[in-house]
Amino acid sequence: MELPERQGRMTTSSRIYDILRQDLVNGRFEAGEKVAISALRERYDVGLSPLREALNRLAAYGLLIQENQRGFRVPRLERRELEDVASLRRELEGMALERAILLGDAEWESELLAAAHRLKRADMAGRGEEWERLHVRFHRTLVAPCGSIWLLRFIEQLHDQFDRYRRLAPEAPEVRRVLDAQHDELVRLALERDGGAARQLMDDHIHRSYEVALCGIKA
Structure with a gap:
């Protein structure tokens, strides 16, 4: 059985994932733009841990590019x-x-x-x-x-x-x-x-x- 804290984090992560996914598809971020985690935390009013989980999922899904030691970037349009x-x-x-x-x-x-x-x-x-x-x-x-x-x-x-x-x-x-x-x-x-x-x-x-x-x- 998952602890309530982990369940809450996963719920928040899923919510932010859905919101960010729509924002990325809708073009609310510039193609090629570097996504600043600090700015996202403030923009979506979310903690670091659930946000990182959501960003990792979006990178695996293909809507973000994960750069080693450099965070995340929106894919270019090609x-x-x-x-x-x-x-x-x-x-x-x-x-x-x-x-x-x-x-x-x-x-x-x-x-x-x-x-x-x-x-x-x-x-x-x-x-x-x-x-x-x-x-x-x-x-x-x-x-x-x-x-x-x-x-x-x-x-x-x-x-x-x-x-x-x-x-x-x-x-x-x-x-x-x-x-x-x-x-x-x-x-x-x-x-x-x-x-x-x-x-x-x-x-x-x-x-x-x-x-x-x-x-x-x-x-």
Whole structure:
């Protein structure tokens, strides 16, 4: 049985991990920026031990780089990395989608329709943090019944890496309209159990989003 002190530290570490993870994905730290632990302690009002645990987890996850005896740094934005992430997203997310369409039940269909509806309503209210949150939920719901916990973990990690680039990219309204329409089409194909067509559309969806995200890399 864990001691109450350790349980409390782990709870704090998990909370800070989640907050920092979102801040890193949302671009609230500059790419390549050195992360000062003293500044983070003050900014997030957290003790040194749980903060270091959270930073070590984020480094293992790939959202921070741990430098020997020099602390932590935010990864730079590089075209080569984005291409790699997008390529893996197309491969793994396409695979997961086909499996989800094969294995998903009526409850999944209801959850998918609800996720798509919430995303569309959020879009009407403006593309803020709520839309981003619901956009992540929609994509997670789409592949949720794929039957592989590890596949879902890899996809989630790739999404976070991809979104570091996408959220810094300039607005592209025309492409955005196409991507939004593809969300609806993905739902339709999933409900029709057309795994092959859905995978092809997902491949195109990720590629279009990649082209937008590419504009977020500074020359």
